[in-house]
Structures are given as C-alpha cells and as structure tokens.
Amino acid sequence: MTTSPPRGRPRSSAADAAILDATRDLLASGGWNALTVEGVAARAGVAKTTVYRRFASRTDLAVAVLDDLLDATRAALDATTDPNVAVRDAIRACAEAYRSPAARGAYLAVIAAADHDPALREAVDARVVDQARRLVMRGLGLLLEQGGTTAVGAAAVIETDLLLDLVAGTLVHRMLVRGQEVDDEFIDQLAAAALAAVRAAGA
Amino acid sequence: MTTSPPRGRPRSSAADAAILDATRDLLASGGWNALTVEGVAARAGVAKTTVYRRFASRTDLAVAVLDDLLDATRAALDATTDPNVAVRDAIRACAEAYRSPAARGAYLAVIAAADHDPALREAVDARVVDQARRLVMRGLGLLLEQGGTTAVGAAAVIETDLLLDLVAGTLVHRMLVRGQEVDDEFIDQLAAAALAAVRAAGA
Amino acid sequence: MTTSPPRGRPRSSAADAAILDATRDLLASGGWNALTVEGVAARAGVAKTTVYRRFASRTDLAVAVLDDLLDATRAALDATTDPNVAVRDAIRACAEAYRSPAARGAYLAVIAAADHDPALREAVDARVVDQARRLVMRGLGLLLEQGGTTAVGAAAVIETDLLLDLVAGTLVHRMLVRGQEVDDEFIDQLAAAALAAVRAAGA
Amino acid sequence: MTTSPPRGRPRSSAADAAILDATRDLLASGGWNALTVEGVAARAGVAKTTVYRRFASRTDLAVAVLDDLLDATRAALDATTDPNVAVRDAIRACAEAYRSPAARGAYLAVIAAADHDPALREAVDARVVDQARRLVMRGLGLLLEQGGTTAVGAAAVIETDLLLDLVAGTLVHRMLVRGQEVDDEFIDQLAAAALAAVRAAGA
DNA sequence: AGGTAAACGAGACGGTACGTCTCGTCTTGCT
DNA sequence: AGCAAGACGAGACGTACCGTCTCGTTTACCT
Numbered sequence: 001m002t003t004s005p006p007r008g009r010p011r012s013s014a015a016d017a018a019i020l021d022a023t024r025d026l027l028a029s030g031g032w033n034a035l036t037v038e039g040v041a042a043r044a045g046v047a048k049t050t051v052y053r054r055f056a057s058r059t060d061l062a063v064a065v066l067d068d069l070l071d072a073t074r075a076a077l078d079a080t081t082d083p084n085v086a087v088r089d090a091i092r093a094c095a096e097a098y099r100s101p102a103a104r105g106a107y108l109a110v111i112a113a114a115d116h117d118p119a120l121r122e123a124v125d126a127r128v129v130d131q132a133r134r135l136v137m138r139g140l141g142l143l144l145e146q147g148g149t150t151a152v153g154a155a156a157v158i159e160t161d162l163l164l165d166l167v168a169g170t171l172v173h174r175m176l177v178r179g180q181e182v183d184d185e186f187i188d189q190l191a192a193a194a195l196a197a198v199r200a201a202g203a
Numbered sequence: 204m205t206t207s208p209p210r211g212r213p214r215s216s217a218a219d220a221a222i223l224d225a226t227r228d229l230l231a232s233g234g235w236n237a238l239t240v241e242g243v244a245a246r247a248g249v250a251k252t253t254v255y256r257r258f259a260s261r262t263d264l265a266v267a268v269l270d271d272l273l274d275a276t277r278a279a280l281d282a283t284t285d286p287n288v289a290v291r292d293a294i295r296a297c298a299e300a301y302r303s304p305a306a307r308g309a310y311l312a313v314i315a316a317a318d319h320d321p322a323l324r325e326a327v328d329a330r331v332v333d334q335a336r337r338l339v340m341r342g343l344g345l346l347l348e349q350g351g352t353t354a355v356g357a358a359a360v361i362e363t364d365l366l367l368d369l370v371a372g373t374l375v376h377r378m379l380v381r382g383q384e385v386d387d388e389f390i391d392q393l394a395a396a397a398l399a400a401v402r403a404a405g406a
Numbered sequence: 407m408t409t410s411p412p413r414g415r416p417r418s419s420a421a422d423a424a425i426l427d428a429t430r431d432l433l434a435s436g437g438w439n440a441l442t443v444e445g446v447a448a449r450a451g452v453a454k455t456t457v458y459r460r461f462a463s464r465t466d467l468a469v470a471v472l473d474d475l476l477d478a479t480r481a482a483l484d485a486t487t488d489p490n491v492a493v494r495d496a497i498r499a500c501a502e503a504y505r506s507p508a509a510r511g512a513y514l515a516v517i518a519a520a521d522h523d524p525a526l527r528e529a530v531d532a533r534v535v536d537q538a539r540r541l542v543m544r545g546l547g548l549l550l551e552q553g554g555t556t557a558v559g560a561a562a563v564i565e566t567d568l569l570l571d572l573v574a575g576t577l578v579h580r581m582l583v584r585g586q587e588v589d590d591e592f593i594d595q596l597a598a599a600a601l602a603a604v605r606a607a608g609a
Numbered sequence: 610m611t612t613s614p615p616r617g618r619p620r621s622s623a624a625d626a627a628i629l630d631a632t633r634d635l636l637a638s639g640g641w642n643a644l645t646v647e648g649v650a651a652r653a654g655v656a657k658t659t660v661y662r663r664f665a666s667r668t669d670l671a672v673a674v675l676d677d678l679l680d681a682t683r684a685a686l687d688a689t690t691d692p693n694v695a696v697r698d699a700i701r702a703c704a705e706a707y708r709s710p711a712a713r714g715a716y717l718a719v720i721a722a723a724d725h726d727p728a729l730r731e732a733v734d735a736r737v738v739d740q741a742r743r744l745v746m747r748g749l750g751l752l753l754e755q756g757g758t759t760a761v762g763a764a765a766v767i768e769t770d771l772l773l774d775l776v777a778g779t780l781v782h783r784m785l786v787r788g789q790e791v792d793d794e795f796i797d798q799l800a801a802a803a804l805a806a807v808r809a810a811g812a
Numbered sequence: 813a814g815g816t817a818a819a820c821g822a823g824a825c826g827g828t829a830c831g832t833c834t835c836g837t838c839t840t841g842c843t
Numbered sequence: 844a845g846c847a848a849g850a851c852g853a854g855a856c857g858t859a860c861c862g863t864c865t866c867g868t869t870t871a872c873c874t
Contacts, residue, residue: 112311169376193400200399211823414818437725514721575782599806606805617849
C-alpha cells in the first residue's frame, strides 16, 4: 500500500498552525472549559469543518498542543554526565512544562478524559508520560553507569516506573493539584528524596 | 453573630441524599462528561432547581461527592502506634480513594477546573487535599514521637508538604495519570521510599 | 345554607389594596408579559400564597384591575338628557378607559384568554363589556324617548348590540389595535356615524 | 446596494412550512398559551435552533401565521364593480379571518404585545391591519367612482381610517371581544351602517 | 385568659419553557 | 478535493415563574 497521490486541493498548512495557536491561546486564557471547537475555528479564522478534518474532538486538540509543548521542553535540555545534574534537569524540565498555562489546562483535562477512553490513555502514555519517563531514565542510566555496586543493586530492585511516579507525581501534586510554585530549594529537596529512595531500594 | 433562625420550608434531606447518590452514580458510570445537572436531577427524581439551590455548578457537585468519599475513607482507618504501619495505612487509604470510579472521574476534573478558579482551588485544598495531608501527618507525627535524634532532626528539615506531595503525588501519577493498579508490593516500595526521603532529609 | 361566620384571622385589606396596586403598576409599566404572580407578590410586599388565596391566576388579577378601572370611569359621567351628548359621553368614557396603560395591557390579554375559557368569557361579558353596553344603552334610550316615529322605528330594527359593537369596536380598533389617539374630532365623527347608522336602520 | 449572494447551506423550505403549520395547529388547538417555541419545534420535527433562526419569539411566529392566513383570505375575493357587494365582501373576508381558530388566538395576543413594542406595532400595522385597510379602500374606491356628487363629497370628508375602524372594529368587537358569531343578517346591517356613515359624512 | 382557626411571611418543591450555547454533521458554491 | 459559510438535529445550560407544599408566626374570634 503506497501513499495515494494527493488529489484535489492540498491542506493548508497555515490552517494547521492557526488551529494549534488558537487552541493554545484558548487553553492558556480560560482553561479546558474555554476550549471549544467553535471557538478555535473562530479564533483561527477557519471553518469548523477545517478543524474537524484534522481533529476528531477537543481532546485531540489538547493532546496535539500538549505534544507540541513537550517537544519544545525536550529540546531545551543540556547534555551532562553528572547523574545529580541529570536528575535535577529532569525535574526542572517537567516543572517548566507544568508552568505553561496552556499545558496546565490541557494536561489534567486529557488525563481525566483518558480515564474512560483506553485509546486516549495509550496516546497519553506514549506521547506525554513517556516524555517524562525518558528524562527520568536518563538520570537513572547515568546513576547506573557511574555508580558502584550499590547503584547497580538499586537498579535491580527499584523500578524505573516507581521513580517516574515519584518524580513526576510529586511535581504534578505540588504544581497542578495544589497550585503551588516550585523553586530551586524544592527541586533540590525532591532530587535528594529521589536519590535517597533509589539508594534505599538498593540496600 | 448567631445563625439566623431557618425560615420557610426546610430543605429536604431526602433530596440531598438523592442528589449526591445520583452524582456518584453518573460519575462512576460515565466520568466527568456524563455528569450533567440535568442528568443528576432526572436520576435523583428531583427538579433542576432543587439541584441548583444546593450546588452552583457540576464542579460543586463533584467536590461534594469527593468530600463524601474521602470522609468514608478516613473512618476506615485503624488506630496504630507503629509509624511504618501508619504510613502504609495512609498510602493504602489514598489508593483506596483513587480506586473508586466516581472519585477518579471527579478528582482530576475538579483539579483542572481549579486551575482557573481560586475559590475552587481553596475549596479543593481544604476539603480534598487536606484529607491526605492529615493522613501523612499522622505517620510523620508517630515517627517523631518514637524516633530518636535522627527523626527529630528530620522533622526540623523536611516539610510536611513535601512528604504529602511525595506520597499523594506518586499515587496520583501511578493510578490516575498512568492508570496503573497499585498492589501491596508497590505500597511497600512507596513507603520505603518515603521513609528514606525523611531520613535523608534528617541526615 | 347561610354564610358561615368568619373564623380565624381575617384577610388583610391592606394586602388586598397592595396586590391590586402592584398589579396595576406592573400592567402599566410592562404590559401583560410583565404581570407575574411572583412579581406582584414582590412589589406588594406580600407572600405568593397571599396572592393565590385571593386570585387563582394572573388572568383573575387582570380582570379585577379592569373591573376596578371601569368602575371609576362610570362614576365620572355627568347626567344629561340630550341624546347627542349622551352618545358623545359614552364614547368619551370608553376612550378614557382605553387610554389607561394598565387597562390597555389587561383588556386585550383578558379577551385573548377568554377565547378558550367560557367562564372567563362570561365574566368579561358581565363585568367589562356590560359596562360599555350600559353607556350605549343610555344614549339609545334617550334617543327613543325624545325621538319621533323614526327613532321608534329604528329601535325596532337596530339591535342594541350592533350599536355597542359599532361604538366600542371602533374605539378598540382605533386605540388598541392600531394604537392611535382619539381626539374630539374623531369622537364627533364616530358619534355622527353611529347616529346615522341608527337612522338608516329606522328608514 | 445589492443583496449579498447567499453563502453556506441554504435554509430548508421544508422546515419553513413545518414550522408555520405547527404554529397554526398549536394556536388553533390551545390558543396563545399553547404556543411555545419548544412545542412548535417538537411538532414540526425540527430543532429549537431552527425555529429561533427564523423567528425571534413566539410573537413573531404568531405574526407570520396571521400574515399567512390573511393572504389566503385576500386571494378568495371575487372581482366586482358594485360598491355594495365590495363592502359586503370586505366584511365577509374579515369575518372569515376572525373565524379561524388559529387567527383568533394570534390576533389579540399580538395586538396586546404590540402595546409595549413599537416595532411590533409597526409590523402589525403593515402586515395585518393593512390587509383590512385594502379591503375597505376597495369598497370606498368603487363608491367614489360610481357615486355622484354626494359620494365625492363624502370622500372629501370621511377618512378611510374611520371607515376601517368602523368595519374592522365592529367585527373584532363582535367576534373576538364578545365571542359572538356573525351571520349574513349582521353583515347586511353592518354594511348598511357603514354606507350610512359615509353618506352622513358627505352631507 | 386560653384555645382554635385561619391568614400571613418565607421559601423549598416538582415542573415547564425560556433563549443561548456548543456539539458534530450536512449542504452549497467558490477556489 | 479543500475550504468558508452557515443551516441542521440534538441536547445541556442556567434562569424565571408556575402553582403547591410546608414551616413558624401573627391575629382575630369564641368560649
């Protein structure tokens, strides 16, 4: 099966961009409730059909925006070989993402919707959660490379996912559930706690 | 300042109960999207006005149900003086709450709505988050009572809220964000990680 | 069967007056649509039950107000023995009634409601239309008394009700249906037309 | 200034018809109170929005139906050159309109609403009253053409509108206000009275 | 003086309809 | 084909009044 040769008028990439921008704006300014297909179309200066041709629902719109925002986050990471720095970087990157008003609005709404929608859950896991997982795994990987026997033992015991839940979950609870800011001190504390958990698991 | 004497026909407590039940049912069966004021009124056998007289929005309904479910959770806790048991109990109680289909639907939706609504955020903090906070503080309190110098030192350093974010956040991420189940093994691991974090902070 | 002696607290005549006043005001200011039992109660400073104890519907309220206003009109008539003056007086009295904003609002609404409500129709005929009929009959009576053979012949032919419809109907159409004012010239023209019709019928 | 070319999906004329039919039916069966936008939509098998896209209120619906019914009446008139026949025809046509249950319900209700709504008053005058005016003017016109000096003199004095009020008002009062039927005898009497009034004015 | 019966204010109750909003689908004509 | 425009059936929104009901509180008359 080959890609069928494009027939008729090709899709407008300007519309693509306008739709995503409009979605981001609406999410940032009024949260999930403010995100309506009708509103997106109006703000993007595009017909409703043009939106529906690309996204089946506002949830899809939110996922697309979320994906977009997280991609930007990933690119901003420095390379490092120090596990402590890597962990701190991972935390900081996640925190950065949860600070974006658009992402805040989209994140929990998408998660909530995923509770009754297996396909969406899978998409979230692959495109949103996995982003955090990669960051955490980088830190854990460095820990394993450079650490001695203890760290290796830790790796045998602690599951990557626990560490993921620990780091990402703590940030989600702090920032999204409780609406608190995170500063460098908190990041240090969280990093210390995470490393302690790893070491404890290895003992 | 005293409460003014009730005038006019008193509110029907039967309606109160029917509305909460209906809300719980709808949340459990279809999640946040299935929760409509109209649906609640119909299922509760009550007029829409009767719902609106008590709750200003479906968000309010969700908060009430959440509050209700968490109250039930609290009551189910055994008394203990062992900090390890207390921590495990706290985790188990939170996990239990996040397993309820009604609570799952309500929780993140309410959190998402709170992002653009300071009053709601406050309500969530006072009535939902605080429930978890109390559970965590009980464990930490026992730790302080029974622990030696190390634990006391820990108390001076670690903030209750970090521990709260660590425990509740990890569970939220595992169960709600990622949709995974938690078993006893996971609870043990999380408890160990939390204690390790406390000890590390005290060092 | 005698009227049972009144037991319990007697009705408040202050409430009676307040309700009628409120009804009149609402009708005058916003017409039939503005007349709600709830609004009347609020404006009269009275509980809804107090209104419903006296009037079964807003239609009843309107009839009461109409009745009240027409009574006032009747009282204002001068005695005369000149048929021409009597006819002019009748027209003028009716016109006066249709000028009152409250009466305007009530009149057509009540008539409209009567179309599907025989009991109301009867009440309207007895309490509203009959008022105009009496005025017209007075003029016709004087005409008969003073007129010669021609007028007597007219009386045998023309029905009182035709004259009633002619006079009252013309005013209703001019003032209520078309919303025009009536001046003395119009009253003269209408009087002349009415008398011509009577004479023609007698010919 | 030209009418802009129609864009988007054109309005469904089937819906137009269904809405008018439903309105007519509801008015005929239950009068003004039975006319609800919700009911019209349901009976027409149409969404509420589809009704609101065409009519801003149930008053508008009633006006449209009234307009429609009167148009039908106009078409049913025979051509004649006899002024007496023309006057009788005009009366008969008006009477016919006021016999329709749908028109009865709509007529006075619309008039009542117009009392506080200048725009509606104008619409009523242009679309409902004017229909009767045309009928009356036809009779008066023939009278002028065929009559001698007397009739011409009459035309100089009597206003068309007085004749309109006289004829239409008498019918309205007889049929709608008092709820009486009109037979041929009444029509003859009314025609005679109207002609007498014209002649009297010309004298 | 005390009891009884009705009116009173307040306001909750089950309803109905309102007019608005957004949904996701479907024409229509233009590009 | 894609696209802008906009009508369509559907259905929830939050509000306004409906007419009824339950309260606790007066206010009269009648023992």
